[in-house]
Amino acid sequence: MIYARILLYLSLAASFVFLISGYGYQWNFWSLGMGFTLLRYGAYASIGLAAISLLSIWFLRKSRARAIAYAVVSLIFTGIVSVTALYWQQQAGSVPPIHDITTDMNTPPEFFALVRLRADAPNPPEYAGAETAQLQREYYPNVEPLILETDLQEAMDAAVMLIVRRGWEIVSVNRKDGRIEATEKLPWFGFKDDVVLRFTDLEEGGTRVDMRSKSRVGRGDVGVNASRIERFLRDLEMRT
Numbered sequence: 001m002i003y004a005r006i007l008l009y010l011s012l013a014a015s016f017v018f019l020i021s022g023y024g025y026q027w028n029f030w031s032l033g034m035g036f037t038l039l040r041y042g043a044y045a046s047i048g049l050a051a052i053s054l055l056s057i058w059f060l061r062k063s064r065a066r067a068i069a070y071a072v073v074s075l076i077f078t079g080i081v082s083v084t085a086l087y088w089q090q091q092a093g094s095v096p097p098i099h100d101i102t103t104d105m106n107t108p109p110e111f112f113a114l115v116r117l118r119a120d121a122p123n124p125p126e127y128a129g130a131e132t133a134q135l136q137r138e139y140y141p142n143v144e145p146l147i148l149e150t151d152l153q154e155a156m157d158a159a160v161m162l163i164v165r166r167g168w169e170i171v172s173v174n175r176k177d178g179r180i181e182a183t184e185k186l187p188w189f190g191f192k193d194d195v196v197l198r199f200t201d202l203e204e205g206g207t208r209v210d211m212r213s214k215s216r217v218g219r220g221d222v223g224v225n226a227s228r229i230e231r232f233l234r235d236l237e238m239r240t
Helices: 002-026 032-059 065-094 130-139 152-166 224-238
Strands: 100-102 146-148 169-174 179-185 192-201 207-215
Touching: 002 032, 002 065, 032 065, 100 130, 100 224, 146 224, 152 169, 152 179, 152 192, 152 207, 152 224, 192 224, 207 224
Parallel strands: none
Antiparallel strands: 100 207, 146 207, 169 179, 179 192, 192 207
């Protein structure tokens, strides 16, 4: 019984360390490096404790029901953390270490209003360059411009509504230049990724929409920016 209780306390502690690692950084309690250290050790501890909890359920099967319940709860908490950690590790290993994705790699949409907000960001606002473009072509071939039959202003209106619906912060809407800039704050660590949408009138009618999404922090983005562009443009097409 004492063993099962200690196992539960250790499992809850490891799970809490894993969870608080990101929020502590977001709330400025510690540095990003410390956050990642806590994340890593919280994950390691949870994976080990999940294995121990699973074995404990077997060995405690003839013990009191409460002891088994403690082991089961321990397995649930550490199992969730373990699956989450292993998923993101697998995701990070399956995509290239880039953080700047765009539908137009020859003339990528530029940040203007967002430049001042990225002044202290480790990743500069300028496009990452040819190496990033080559990796994007290889890993994210579906990131392409969106061609709409609607006129430019109607397309911009739909984009603004979609941004608001997603809860992003709108930084600038420049109808003269056909550009929208916005920021999405991610949960947990609170990372901020910046987005710029460029709308271009087509001679044959309709509007071309180009989109660029770039992380302020981190060498890689575990595929978040590409996914954001694909989902946003797909939803925009459905709403116009």
